[in-house]
Amino acid sequence: MAKHIVIVGAVALGPKVACRLRRLDPDAQITVIDRDNLISYGGCGIPYYVGGDIADIEGLYSTTSHAIRDPQFFKDCKGIQILPKVEALGIDRKKKQLKIRHLDDGKEGALAYDFLVIATGATPFRPPIPGADLPQVFTVSNLHNAKDIKEILSKGQVKKAVVIGAGAIGIEMAEALTDLWGVDTTIVEMAEQVLPAALGKHLSRIAKNQLEQNGVKVLLSERVLRINGHPTSGVTSVETSVDTPEGVLACDLVVMSAGVRPNTLFAAEAGLALGSSGALLVDRRMRTIDPYIYAGGDCVELRHLVSGENMTMPLGSLANRQGRIIANNIHGRASQFKGTVGTFCIKIFDMGIATAGLTATQAKASGFDPVHAMVAQHDRAHFYPDSRMMFITLIADAKTRKILGIEAAGHQGDAIKARVDAIAPLFQTGLNVDDVCVLETGYAPPYASAMDIINNAGNVLDNILEKRNIPIDVMDFVEKFTLQKTRVLDVRDPKEAAPFIERFKDRWINIPQPELKLRINEVPRQDALCLLCGTGARSYECQVLLAQNGFTNTKNIQGGYAMLAAAAPEFI
């Protein structure tokens, strides 16, 4: 007898399960319901639709060959029944029935299933602050509000906007508002950095500087307490936790991007187990505690393969991969999805940022003893033209030398992604620092240095763990130097050091590296010294030379001048 599979949710994972199942089983009866009438869309494309990279909203729910993915398409082309504007009310797990309501006429009914798939995704969190329901206060949740936002922008009604939250969606929306529409945009973030879930302090500063250099204002460690405006004409301003006139931000548009909450209410009411995030718990085969009910995508918790902890990871890429796994399992084939290493990437104007694994803060919270290397290097062979600086943070556990995380930033986004993608899938294999030192990635001068930045990051981390490289982070250096707790030994060329010597007098010493051996007696023995070169490589060599000559009070500024310029441009 034909299996009856009912799928709740028709955006990413739902259609994927349905289409794969149809190919595996020509006889299965497959029904997909969704609350919306627009289905099977690329939600991750919304900021690019708002920002004009994608002209028509149909682009987000068309196939690569420009067919519109509507219920008729799924019926004709895939043999799948899609019921739009239908809501899931509850599950009778004993009877194996899904209770539903048609949103157009309110009629209720039931769908019998052999297997049920919950693909209800997540809904943007709307912080419960006064004014959150005013007109022109939007979340980025579906194509309807994407259209609404673009409509008021295209009417020229928006001069100033406030974006609440500096996560990926907030940053992408801020870029869209600024870049195409010239809207004066401010991001308000309650954490002390942008992208707090993805980046450590230094790369998040590079991201923030990139936003500011492109005209986006960024306010950190501030909360939005209230949104002011009129119920009909809409928002006029936002008040933050800063109790001065600067804490009032005039605006005509507010975008809330304060994270998402999984849509699991009806599933929880049916007794399915939820994790602490409110998302469904599933096993490696993507099964809930009910063997006839699968779930995947933004509404489930995944195992983080580095920390071992459960987490949500709302990404279309993971949802799609899980969809195939679920279909395989329903069809009777053993397929597993082991979890996630939290791989993430984002374009911020002309910069790419990518990460995987844990940040140092997250690693500490998970019981590790994180040690990190920070490296700056060109993205092509140094003799090849048009190269730009890349920055990588590589984090390992001091005890086991296992790699815990990597973060990268730079102007060749694909090259940045290449570095993180080369590391991320290896986390599961227990990758350690020594493995990274010899990691074999593609080399040709137009694409990389012979010693790739990844290998160098491994080497630096090895040197740090072996206590040959005694590092100091750029931001710690800036603080220490400002408090007059250290002098600088700048081993670059005299003309590079000159402006700093002029500013800081004898607190900034210059001995170029090739002369250091001969002039070692000029190095002050009694003072704390931070060593600076272009990227941290030559200053490391100098640190070793100094240590071999009895100088033990030195620190090597990680990433050198390149990192200083990128993370702390206000200092230079």
Added chain:
Amino acid sequence: MAKHIVIVGAVALGPKVACRLRRLDPDAQITVIDRDNLISYGGCGIPYYVGGDIADIEGLYSTTSHAIRDPQFFKDCKGIQILPKVEALGIDRKKKQLKIRHLDDGKEGALAYDFLVIATGATPFRPPIPGADLPQVFTVSNLHNAKDIKEILSKGQVKKAVVIGAGAIGIEMAEALTDLWGVDTTIVEMAEQVLPAALGKHLSRIAKNQLEQNGVKVLLSERVLRINGHPTSGVTSVETSVDTPEGVLACDLVVMSAGVRPNTLFAAEAGLALGSSGALLVDRRMRTIDPYIYAGGDCVELRHLVSGENMTMPLGSLANRQGRIIANNIHGRASQFKGTVGTFCIKIFDMGIATAGLTATQAKASGFDPVHAMVAQHDRAHFYPDSRMMFITLIADAKTRKILGIEAAGHQGDAIKARVDAIAPLFQTGLNVDDVCVLETGYAPPYASAMDIINNAGNVLDNILEKRNIPIDVMDFVEKFTLQKTRVLDVRDPKEAAPFIERFKDRWINIPQPELKLRINEVPRQDALCLLCGTGARSYECQVLLAQNGFTNTKNIQGGYAMLAAAAPEFI
């Protein structure tokens, strides 16, 4: 007592060993000899110097901070003694002495060592054909002949050039000659494809088309038998194995790029073991059979981690990584270099090509049962602007489902490298097809599709292994269709199919995918059918639908129209 380390060869690995050792051990006496006076250069940059991307040859032996890496630099800056223009004559392994000769005055001598490092690299092979020693016949071996080539080019003395060999160096040199200097360049390759060591048939055709579309002529399955010219005025033509007037190629410059031979004569004479390639055999710690003699770089054989066989892999990137390993081991720390997976990448004009592992031919020769998937997909989310097609071949063993190789080509070189780098380091871990299906790489619409091309390649390969996708390669299809052994069912839009129907009449049938279910009776039951869509994805769905309806004589054209246009542009 201070260790005395003697290193033979001062290009890539030699200086790396020396510098790392100096940092590990301030007291070691480190001496490096080299036959040349120009040392520590980026040999892989030579084609870019000839082609003008790098203006001055000093760029190839300068540090990132523009210091010239000459013997004085190594002495002052690193405390390393470099003896240029000194040749190794032999090794007295009992006495632990290296016999040397000073090339300037012919004086001989000996250097005592505690550890000896052989880093003599490889020399370009000069095929023993008549005329190989004429003026203007060059190999690409060091900075001296790089200078010579650029000099005659810059004097405008070269109108036509012949490059012998379509390996990496040959292709890079052909691009350099054509692109900057407008030289009418022909590559002659004795194999039936370009890059025979790196690519399978289809991606090699894409590479060849890319060369031809940029003005380079490519002659395959031809040997150069003779170079004609005058001992003083130089070459005038080249004669190939084609016995017609087309086999005589007039030219003023010949570049020989027919592979390299390891420089191991004096090492072999000292009784050190060589592999079948003539390169030195070393263990994982990069030690020869003499525990006091290490070797690395282009003069050693490495273990290929997929085939298990020994091979040479002359790449600066590997040499550099091995250098650190050798220094660690000499210093008394256990460090291992397990081998190589043959990762390789190259830029051909505005296209990037990357590979790792084995080609199907190599896999078969190593005893595997290779099955491959070929996939075409956009390099950004399909709704994102300015995306270009990428092509991937993924190869697995049919019995074990283990991944054996990956090849990729496309116009975003960094994105191509990203795909191969995400797979290559995993070969060692026994990566299988199912792992690739869920491989977690970075996703954001500006950089990838939600279902990345890597995952799709895994999915296609899984479908092929499960016999749901019955594939045919593009070149096999072209042959079969030309021999009238198959008809085509084109499931694209009517306007895309129209020109082919006009050309091929009823041998080319068009039923767009969304109509196939309803019009299934129009599909001929008796004929062999090759299914075509844009990239091979929709035609696969159609193949499954047809199979579910009793059509068993169909083949799915891998990579669809995109692959056809890229690999067989003469057909379309």
